[in-house]
């Protein structure tokens with residue numbers, strides 16, 4: 001199996017190389033650490049029979065023994081905060097030695113702790129629009145609605161890597177409409193309960209598939225599933241991949257419709273309209289979903305009230321006046337730039353495992369030092385509702401995994417060659 005797929009992959013590489021010159025705008029500069037982490041590979045086409053072989057199976061955390069060496073090396077090069085891997089606990093992961101997850105050291109957003117680096121208050125009068133969990137069967141209707149209202153480019157889509165693997169053209173539809181694409185991990189786990197390598201795979205492979213399907217543009221933002229992030233996970237996201245952590249300041253609770261009788265279309269719309277007519281000083285960054293028709297319907301209902309109440313609609317990147325991607329500007333057609341992954345924290349072009357310890361520890365420490373235990377100011381998430389969010393989203397992920405089960409089970413038998421190829425850096429060797 002390995003030999004067959006390896007050969008077929010190299011055949012495709014050969015075709016790609018010989019048929020037409022490579023698009024130089026796609027390639028990363030050779031001295032960029034973006035190039036180290038996400039070098040140009042065979043550009044997967046969703047129509048290729050071998051498409052799934054380029055990625056891990058959907059529905060579970062990618063195994064650590066298949067991670068590209070460049071990612072592992074970069075992980076070794078940073079100093080992580082002394083935060084233990086949390087233990088799953090019905091939506092509220094617990095920490096070793098009874099440590100308090102809301103304190104500065106851990107700063108778990110599950111317990112409503114945020115840091116100065118977290119993005120969740122977009123500012124006066126700005127409505128930062130985002131949708132989690134796509135692409136799904138509900139996505140096309142959302143994209144049509146956004147397009148009809150000239151709002152496609154004002155939406156950030158935090159996508160699940162496994163969902164993209166299952167529906168790559170769904171992601172491309174969002175890209176082609178002009179939407180901003182960001183990371184919602186590979187298999188929608190509580191990231192604080194994952195090993196360092198587990199976090200690495202959840203983020204890295206989602207970045208890889210988004211990059212592969214969007215002209216080499218490397219995602220710059222991620223949102224933790226269930227909002228479950230702590231300082232260890234933040235440090236990996238930022239230090240290895242240069243990802244900004246995005247949470248929210250208001251939970252729409254759209255996810256609860258259908259699973260909790262207290263939440264209906266009308267009740268959720270009513271609450272959202274209350275926020276829309278309320279204080280604008282911190283802006284609104286809502287937790288919303290493109291998971292189901294019901295969640296999309298809520299957005300469609302309140303949409304006219306956003307502008308009517310004087311809000312300025314922007315995607316998350318524009319809301320914070322930042323580029324859309326690590327290595328590109330403010331659209332899906334902007335040129336690739338020479339910006340490096342984690343340039344602000346790791347000013348190195350070449351990855352090594354020991355020499356960068358001292359230069360990186362201070363920046364990681366700053367993550368911890370700047371931690372504040374403030375809660376997201378307008379979050380509606382009481383303990384009860386957050387618990388419901390967890391169970392609801394877990395059900396969503398489980399349903400997604402179930403819907404992918406046929407593909408996942410078959411893909412699991414053939415995905416290994418892609419892993420090995422990426423891990424050995426053979427694609428890198430081909431193109432550098």
Ligand SMILES: [Zn+2]
Pocket residue numbers: 132133184188225226393
């Ligand atoms: Zn989610």
